[in-house]
Amino acid sequence: xxxxxxxxxxxxxxxxxxxxxxxRVRELLSLMQxxxxxxxxxxxxxxxxxxxxxxxxxxxxxxxxEDGDMDLINVYDISxxxxxxxxxxxxxxxxxxxxxxxxxxRLLVLEGNQLRGIVSINDIIKELMKDL
Numbered sequence: 001x002x003x004x005x006x007x008x009x010x011x012x013x014x015x016x017x018x019x020x021x022x023x024r025v026r027e028l029l030s031l032m033q034x035x036x037x038x039x040x041x042x043x044x045x046x047x048x049x050x051x052x053x054x055x056x057x058x059x060x061x062x063x064x065x066e067d068g069d070m071d072l073i074n075v076y077d078i079s080x081x082x083x084x085x086x087x088x089x090x091x092x093x094x095x096x097x098x099x100x101x102x103x104x105x106r107l108l109v110l111e112g113n114q115l116r117g118i119v120s121i122n123d124i125i126k127e128l129m130k131d132l
Contacts, residue, residue, distance in 0.1 A: 002131070006095055007088035009127050010109050010117035016041050018115075021052065021076035025059060025068070028075050032056070039106055041118065042079040051108055051115060052081030085110045088117065096124050 018041045019028055032040060042052030054075055062068040062078040085108045086095050095107055099121050109117040 004092040004127055005088065006086055006090045006092060006107075006109055006119050007117075009092065009123045010088060010119040011123070012117045013109075013115045016115065016118050018043050019054070019075055021045055021074065021079065023075045025062065025070035025073045025075065025078065028054060029059065029070065039118075039120075040075075041108065041115065042075055042081065045076075047113070050082035051085075051110075052076070052079035053083045053106060053108070054079040055105075083108050086119070087111065092119075092124055092127065095119060096121075099124075 017031060017035045017037050019031055021042050021044075028040060032038070039053055039055040042054055044051055052075075058078045058080065059070075062073055063070055068078075083106075084098060084102060084104060086098070088109050088111065098107065099105065105121045107119050108115060109119060
């Protein structure tokens with residue numbers, strides 16, 4: 001298999017959909033619908049804070065499993081945080097191993113403490129299918 005780096009397949013930061021941790025879940029769902037995405041990156045609350053991520057699964061769990069109200073719940077309350085992150089120079093095979101080991105579908109791509117992009121398991125599979 002040829003070497004593929006995260007930077008070759010990631011969605012760059014300028015295309016990543018982000019939301020304030022203090023936004024309400026209703027606003028999050030509207031943003032997800034508008035941009036047709038299944039996950040949104042949750043911004044840091046300060047320079048030394050970690051990024052988070054929120055998915056449809058997080059929303060469904062908060063609203064239905066825990067009987068939450070989407071007009072009262074903040075995104076911060078349902079986001080996964082901290083998120084597992086990788087560098088854009090990492091070989092995709094190691095990112096795939098992290099995803100499988102921790103049963104996650106997305107990794108944030110950071111350089112220092114700055115968001116550079118996001119990579120999903122779908123991105124990796126699409127790239128692998130090019131070799132078929």
